[in-house]
Amino acid sequence: MKPILVRGQPLAQGALPAVCIPLVGKTAPALLSEARAAAAKQPHLVEWRVDFFEGIADASAVAGLAQELRTAAGVPLLFTRRSRREGGEAIALDEPQVADLYRVVCERQVADLVDVEMESPLVAPMVAAAGQHGVPTVLSFHDFQRTPPLQELLARFRQAKDLGADVGKLAVMPRSKADVLVLLQATLQASETLDIPVAGMAMGPLGAVSRVCGGVFGSALTFAVGQAASAPGQIPIDELRAALAVLRSAG
Template identity: 40%
Template sequence: MKNSIGQSGQPLICASLVAGSQDEILLELAGILAKQPDIIEWRADFFAQISQPAKVLALAETIKQTAGNIPAIFTIRSECEGGQPIPLSAEQIVELNMSICRNTSIEYVDCELCNKADHLGSLKTVAEATGTKIIGSFHNFVFTPGREVLVEKFVQAAEYRLDVAKVAVMPQCLEDVLTLLGATLEAKTKISIPVIAISMGKYGAVSRIIGGVFGSALTFGVGSHASAPGQLPIEDLKTTLPIITKAMGA
C-alpha cells in the first residue's frame, strides 16, 4: 500500500474531513486533495447522517474512490475522547466499523482502546479477513497522563494485535510534551507496530513537527479545517518535515 503507516522515512501527513453534509464533505475533500496529503481521515462523527449506515458506507466508498491511491482512515471519535455527540451506542459504532471493513475499500479504521475487549477482538477478526488495518487509539483532550500510562496505551494496542497504536493528549505545560515524546520513544522499544503520538494545543504544536524523531509515524495537518487543537497547515508540514528528516540523516 502506498503511504502505509510506519513504512515511510518521515511521518506521513494526514488531513481530516470534518464537514457535516455529503456535499460539504466532498467539497472539503477536493480542497484537501489539491494539497496532496499522504493520508486522509474521514471523521464520520461530524456526519449529520451518521445514524444511517447505508449512507455512511456509500459516502465512505465515494471518499475512497475520489482519493484514489491516497489511503483513507475511517474514524468515529467518541464524545468522551473529543468527538461529536452522535446517536449511536458503542456496540453500533463497532458494528459500523465492521461494515466499513466488509463493504468498502477504506484501508484503515480507527477504534478507541476504551472499547470492550470482545468488541476489539471481533473487529480485528473482520479486519484480518478483509485486509483492513485497525488503529487502536487513546485521546485525552484535558491533560497529559503520566509516562507509564501513555506507554501502557501503546502496549495495549499491540497486545490486542492491532496494526497501529495512537495516543493524543493535551499538555498543560512544555514538560507534558516531553512526557509524551518520552513515552513514544519508550514504546518504540517495547512494541513492533507503528505508533502515532500527538501532543495537542499550543504547547504540543512542536510535537507535530518533531514527533517522528521519537518514533511517531504520522502527523495531522490542516487541509481545510482543524480536527484538533494545534494542528499546522499541510503546507507548513511539507516544508518542515523534510528539513528535520534531512538533519537527522546528516
C-alpha cells in the same frame, strides 16, 4: 520509525511520518469538497471523522460515501468515529450500532484503515471484524484533560499491541513543556520496543511542536489541517510540510 503499511506498502517513505488530513464535513457535498481540496494538497492519507457526519445512522450510505471520498482524495482513507469521551461529536448511535457500522465499512472494503478506541466496550469484536476483512486497525487513546505519566503512556501503547493493533496511537493534552517531553519519550520508547508502528502527539498550542518533530521520536503519523482541524494544535499542511522539509534536509 516503523512505517504504517496499507496493502503491504508504506504510507510514507523515509524517516518522516505519514501526513494525514482530516475530513470533518457534516454533509456529503461538504465532505466531497474537503476531499477534493485535500487531493490538491497531496497528503499520504485522509481521515474521515464520521462522527461529524449528519447521516451517520445509515450504514449503507456511509459505506457508499466512504468509497466516494477515497476516490475524490486519491489517497488511502482512515475511517474514524471519535466518541464524546475522547473529544468526538455527539451521535445518534449506541456502541453496538457503531460496531455494526464498522463491520459494514470493513466488509465492503471502502476504508484502508479504521481507528478504534481502546476504551470502546466492543474493541475486541471491532478489531476482529477489521482483521477478518484485511483492514488494518489503528487502536487509539485520547486524553483532552492531561498528559498521563510516562509509565501510563507506555502501558497504553502496549495495550494497543496486546489488543491486536496494526498501529498504536496516543494523543494527550500537555499542561507544560515537560508534558510534551513525556509524550515524546513515551513515543520513542514504544517505537523501539514494540513491533508495530506507533503515533504519538501532544495537542493544543504547547503540543504543536510534537506534530512537527514527532517522527524523529518514532511517530509514524501526524495530522495536518486541510480545510478544518479535527483536534487542537493541528498545523496547516503547507506549513507542516515546510517544517518537515527542514528536518529532512538537516537529517
